[in-house]
Amino acid sequence: MPRAHMSRRRFALMAGTAGVAPRGLTAEEPLTAEAIVRRIQAELGGDWPPAGPDCFKAGDPSAVVKGIATTAMATLDVLRQAVKANTNLILTYEPTFYSRADGRTPAAPTPGRGPGGPAADDPVFKAKREFIEKNGLVVFRLRDHWQARKENDMVTGLAAALGWSAHRVTPDDALYEIPPATAEATVASIRARLNLRAGLRTVGDRHAAIRRVLLFPGSMTPPTMWQRYSEVDMIVAGEVREWENSHYAADLFTAGEKRAFVTIGRVVSEEPGMRVCADWLETVVKQVPAKWIAVGDPYWSPAA
Numbered sequence: 001m002p003r004a005h006m007s008r009r010r011f012a013l014m015a016g017t018a019g020v021a022p023r024g025l026t027a028e029e030p031l032t033a034e035a036i037v038r039r040i041q042a043e044l045g046g047d048w049p050p051a052g053p054d055c056f057k058a059g060d061p062s063a064v065v066k067g068i069a070t071t072a073m074a075t076l077d078v079l080r081q082a083v084k085a086n087t088n089l090i091l092t093y094e095p096t097f098y099s100r101a102d103g104r105t106p107a108a109p110t111p112g113r114g115p116g117g118p119a120a121d122d123p124v125f126k127a128k129r130e131f132i133e134k135n136g137l138v139v140f141r142l143r144d145h146w147q148a149r150k151e152n153d154m155v156t157g158l159a160a161a162l163g164w165s166a167h168r169v170t171p172d173d174a175l176y177e178i179p180p181a182t183a184e185a186t187v188a189s190i191r192a193r194l195n196l197r198a199g200l201r202t203v204g205d206r207h208a209a210i211r212r213v214l215l216f217p218g219s220m221t222p223p224t225m226w227q228r229y230s231e232v233d234m235i236v237a238g239e240v241r242e243w244e245n246s247h248y249a250a251d252l253f254t255a256g257e258k259r260a261f262v263t264i265g266r267v268v269s270e271e272p273g274m275r276v277c278a279d280w281l282e283t284v285v286k287q288v289p290a291k292w293i294a295v296g297d298p299y300w301s302p303a304a
Helices: 033-044 076-084 123-134 153-161 183-194 222-231 246-254 266-284
Strands: 056-058 068-071 089-092 138-141 175-182 201-204 209-219 234-239 260-263 290-292
Touching (some): 033 266, 056 123, 068 266, 209 222, 209 266, 222 234, 246 260
Parallel strands (some): 089 138, 209 234
Antiparallel strands (some): 201 260
C-alpha cells in the first residue's frame, strides 16, 4: 500500500444515512442527536428523504448531545476542535468523506478514488471513521435545507463577514453596492476580513474602480458567471472551473474590460453562512450550546 504509513488512529466514523421523520423535541425527550435533528427538520420544513444529502453521515444518532458544532466541512481539524470544545453533534455543510456519496458504501467498490469517493480501504477514509467513533461524535450533513431558507444565509453571512450587510441592493439578490475602492484595495480588505492565506485568487484589472459586487458563496456555474459579470465591477465566488470562468475573465481583461473576478475557496466562502447557522440553532435548541468551528484557508504560499 503506497500510503500504509498513514495512521488510522488519527481519524474515525460509522456511516449512517437513515432519514428521520420530522417531529418536535419535547421536554421529556432525551437530548439525543436524533431528537435534535427532528427539531431542526420541523423548523426548516420540507421533505427529508433517506437517500438525500441531508442525513446522518457518522456516529450513533441515539447518542446524548452535549453540544452542537456547525461547520462548512467536518475536516479532521474541525473534529478535533469539536472534541476539545465538548461538542459531539457536528452539522456540516459539505461532505465529510470527500465526495457526493459521502461515506455510502458502493454496491461494487473499485480500487482508488472515483465519483463515489475514496475506496472502502482507503487509510484516510478508515482512520477518519475511527476518530469519530472513538470520540463519540455524530455527524449530520445540513446543506440543501439550510441553503433553501428564504433568508439566503450563505450570502448574507458572507456579506456580514465582509462588512457589507448594509449595502445590499435588493433583498432577493446577492448584489451589493459597496463604498468605492480599487480592486486591489477591495481584495486586500477581503483577504484581511476572512483571514485568507494563499486560497484567494484574483483575475482582472487591479486598478478598476469597484462599486457593485456580486457575492456567490460555493461553486459558481459558468452560465451564472457569463450572464452576470457584465452587471458588476467584481464577482466574489467560492470556486469555479478555471478553464471556463477564470480564463473568461482573463480574456475580458485583455480586451480592456475594467472588472475583477475573485475566488476565495469554496469552503471558506461557506463558513460565514454556517456561523449564522450556529446562531440560529441557539434559538431552536436552547437546551445545549451551539458554536461555529471554522475550517480556515488550507493553502499556503512558498517563501519568496
